[in-house]
Amino acid sequence: MFQPYAIATALLAICSSLPATHLLAKTIRVPDDRSSIQAAIDGAEPGDLVLVKRGTYSERLKLKADVTVRSEGADTAGKLGRLRAEETILDGADVPGHGSAVIMAEGAVLDGFTVRNFGHYDEAEWAKHHKTQGNLQSHEHIGESPGPGIQIPDVTCVVQNNIVHHIGDTGIGLFGSPGSAASPHVYQNVCYRNMGGGIGAMRHSRGIIEANVCFENFYAGIGHNHASPIVIHNTCYENIRAGIGSSEGSCPTVRENKCYKNRRAGIGVRTGSNTRPIIEANHCYENDMAGIGTEEDAASILRQNECYRNKLAGIGIRHAEATIVGNECYENGAAGIGLDGAKAVVLDNHSHHNQTAGIGLAESEHGLATLARNKILENRQVAIGIHGGWQVELIENEIERTGGMPPLVMIFAGSKVDLSGNTFQGGGVAAIRVAGEARIENNRLVATELRKAGPPSFGIWALPDATVQAYGNTFENWRHAIFASQAHVSAVDNQVKSFHQAAFVIEDAKSTATVMGNQLTTGDANAKVVLARGKETQRVVERDNEILAEAK
Known part of the structure; x- marks a missing residue:
């Protein structure tokens, strides 16, 4: 039965429960x-x-x-x-x-406006600093801005579908306060040719910066100063500084952004140990410096990023701290991953076809790094280069280069390196060339082919004053498993297969060299375990080694 009174009563109840703002x-x-x-x-x-x-x-x-x-x-x-x-x-x-x-x-x-010509835009100043890659700019706080085109003053709001350009300051500025719960959403805006950043998050602001396009801005495309927003699915290119920059105590999550052809890094992090961004699953390519760069004591987590064809390193860490996990770095103009005076954990990355090193550690006063389970393949010069001042662990890495003459790994004077469980495969003059100190244990070192003449072909090449301790390794197809000249050497419990004349060549040992418990497999009836040469042959102690006949 039709009951108009009941229906009217129900409608009244529903309407009375709605906020007055929706009714009016x-x-x-x-x-x-x-x-x-x-x-x-x-x-x-x-x-x-x-x-x-x-x-x-x-x-x-x-x-x-x-x-x-x-x-x-x-x-x-x-x-x-x-x-x-x-x-x-x-x-x-x-x-x-x-x-x-x-x-x-x-x-x-605010939805769907062009905002332009507020404040003083200086074309000559913009062009000057674009030409010099921002190197002559004052050390401004990224995102610091007194008068952005669109100002978000510590409120929860939505700014979407706007185009902001030729502003005398930052295009869109987010401001917060300590402990604030404000969470603005800056979505699908286009910000370009502004005299600050494209979008600047500052003063403890949070919120979501999503799916914006920022290009040709005077500083970063998106910059952070004491701010911790979520920065996701943005595209930042051809900005004078970084595509996305974090500094001054910012801790943003920077995820799934595309940063390319910026005049400096694709993503840049700097200024202080309390700057701690999480940077993951971004694509950084063809930038004029690094794909991702961290410096000035900042501490970053970098994971699952793709960094390629940048003019310098794919990932560059300079005087900073970083955890670098699961990234792919390739075809960069310098190293795939470059460390300089850093404290870094480098884990499960794939670094390949870079112009210098797969992983390069520059000369430093003090550097500390753990490199584990990385694939370091087909880099033009060395797979890993470790200059002086470093203490490094290399654990279970896969290291390969099919051509070229440089060693796969170079350990320079003044560095201390432990290598365990790694696989080395390729050509060059050596798998590992050591001028510093190296403990080399349970690694597999395989040359592409046995070269009996021509340039050196050594599993381990110990230079004058180097210290090498080689335990439990497997060597195959190297002319000599170890070649040492005026170095400190011990070789214990190694297996050597397919070598030429002598497994270990030791010239002018700097201290007593111990060659003990090694097993050699060879078809050469005249093969030697050790060939000692020079004035200090009495310093070579050889015992308990075994030579096995090669199976036919």
Whole structure:
């Protein structure tokens, strides 16, 4: 039976449970209902929509809580963003005074505007610093900004589908405060040719910076200063500094962004041990410096990134701390992963076809690194180069190069390296060339072919004053398993297969050399375990070694 009274009562109950803002929300049209956007905002109540027709508006806006300001039209694509955003313009060229074009409010939405010409844009200054890659810029805090084009002042709000360019400061600026719960969403905006960053998060701000495009900005495409937002799915290219930069105590999560052709690093991290970003699953390529660069004592977690064809290193860590896990670095102009005065854990990475080293450790006063389970393949010069000043562990890495003459691993004077469980495969003059100190244990070292003449072909090449302790390794196809000249050497419990004349050649031993418990497999009836040469042959102690006949 039809019961109008019951239905009416139910509707009344539903309506009474809804916020008053939803019941009374209205649309205010500009310029039909109000002549200016700000007048429409001033006349709006929470929940209202201010709908703005296409055109150019010379005014600054201060939004109100829970009011949406949107350009009129469908979401048709334009040249850079939404067509309605390209044709609905806030232009500050003739607006007096200083400050932001738009100041957001709690719960407010700004959707689909071009914001341009607020503040002083200096084309000559921009061109000068673009040419010099920002090297002449003052050491500004990334993202520090007194008057961004769109200002988000410690509120939860939405800024989306806007185009912000030729601002005398940062394009979109997020400001927070210690302990604030504000979480703005900056989504699908385009920010370019601004005199600050494209988007700057600062002063303890959080929130989500998502799917924006930032290019040709004076500093970083997206910059952080004491801020910890989630930065996801953005594209940053051709900015004067980094595509995405973190500094001054920022701890953002930077995930699944694309950063390319920036004048410095694709992603850059600096300034202090309390700067601790998580940088994961980003694509950084064709940047003028590193794909990802960390310096100035910052501490980063870098995982699952792809860094390729950058002019310097794929990942570069300089005087900083980093955990580098599961990245792929290839075809970079310098090392795949480069460390300089760093403290680093480098785990499960794939570094291949780089122009210098797969992993390169530069001369340092003090460096500490663990390199484990990495694939370091087909790099042009060395797989791993360790200069002086380092203490390094190499554990269970796969190291290979099929051609070329340099050693697979070079250990320079002044460094101490432990190598265990690694596999070395390839050509060159040596698998491991040592001028510093090396403990080499339970590794497998295989040459591509046995070269009986020509350039050196040594499993381990110990240079004058080097210290080498080789225990439990397997050598195959090297002319000599160990060749040492004026070095400190012990070789114990190794297996040597397919060598030429002598497994171990020791010239002028610097201290008593111990060659003990090794097993040799050879088809040469005249093969020697040790060939001692020079003035100090009495310093070579050889015992308990075994020579086995090679199976036919």
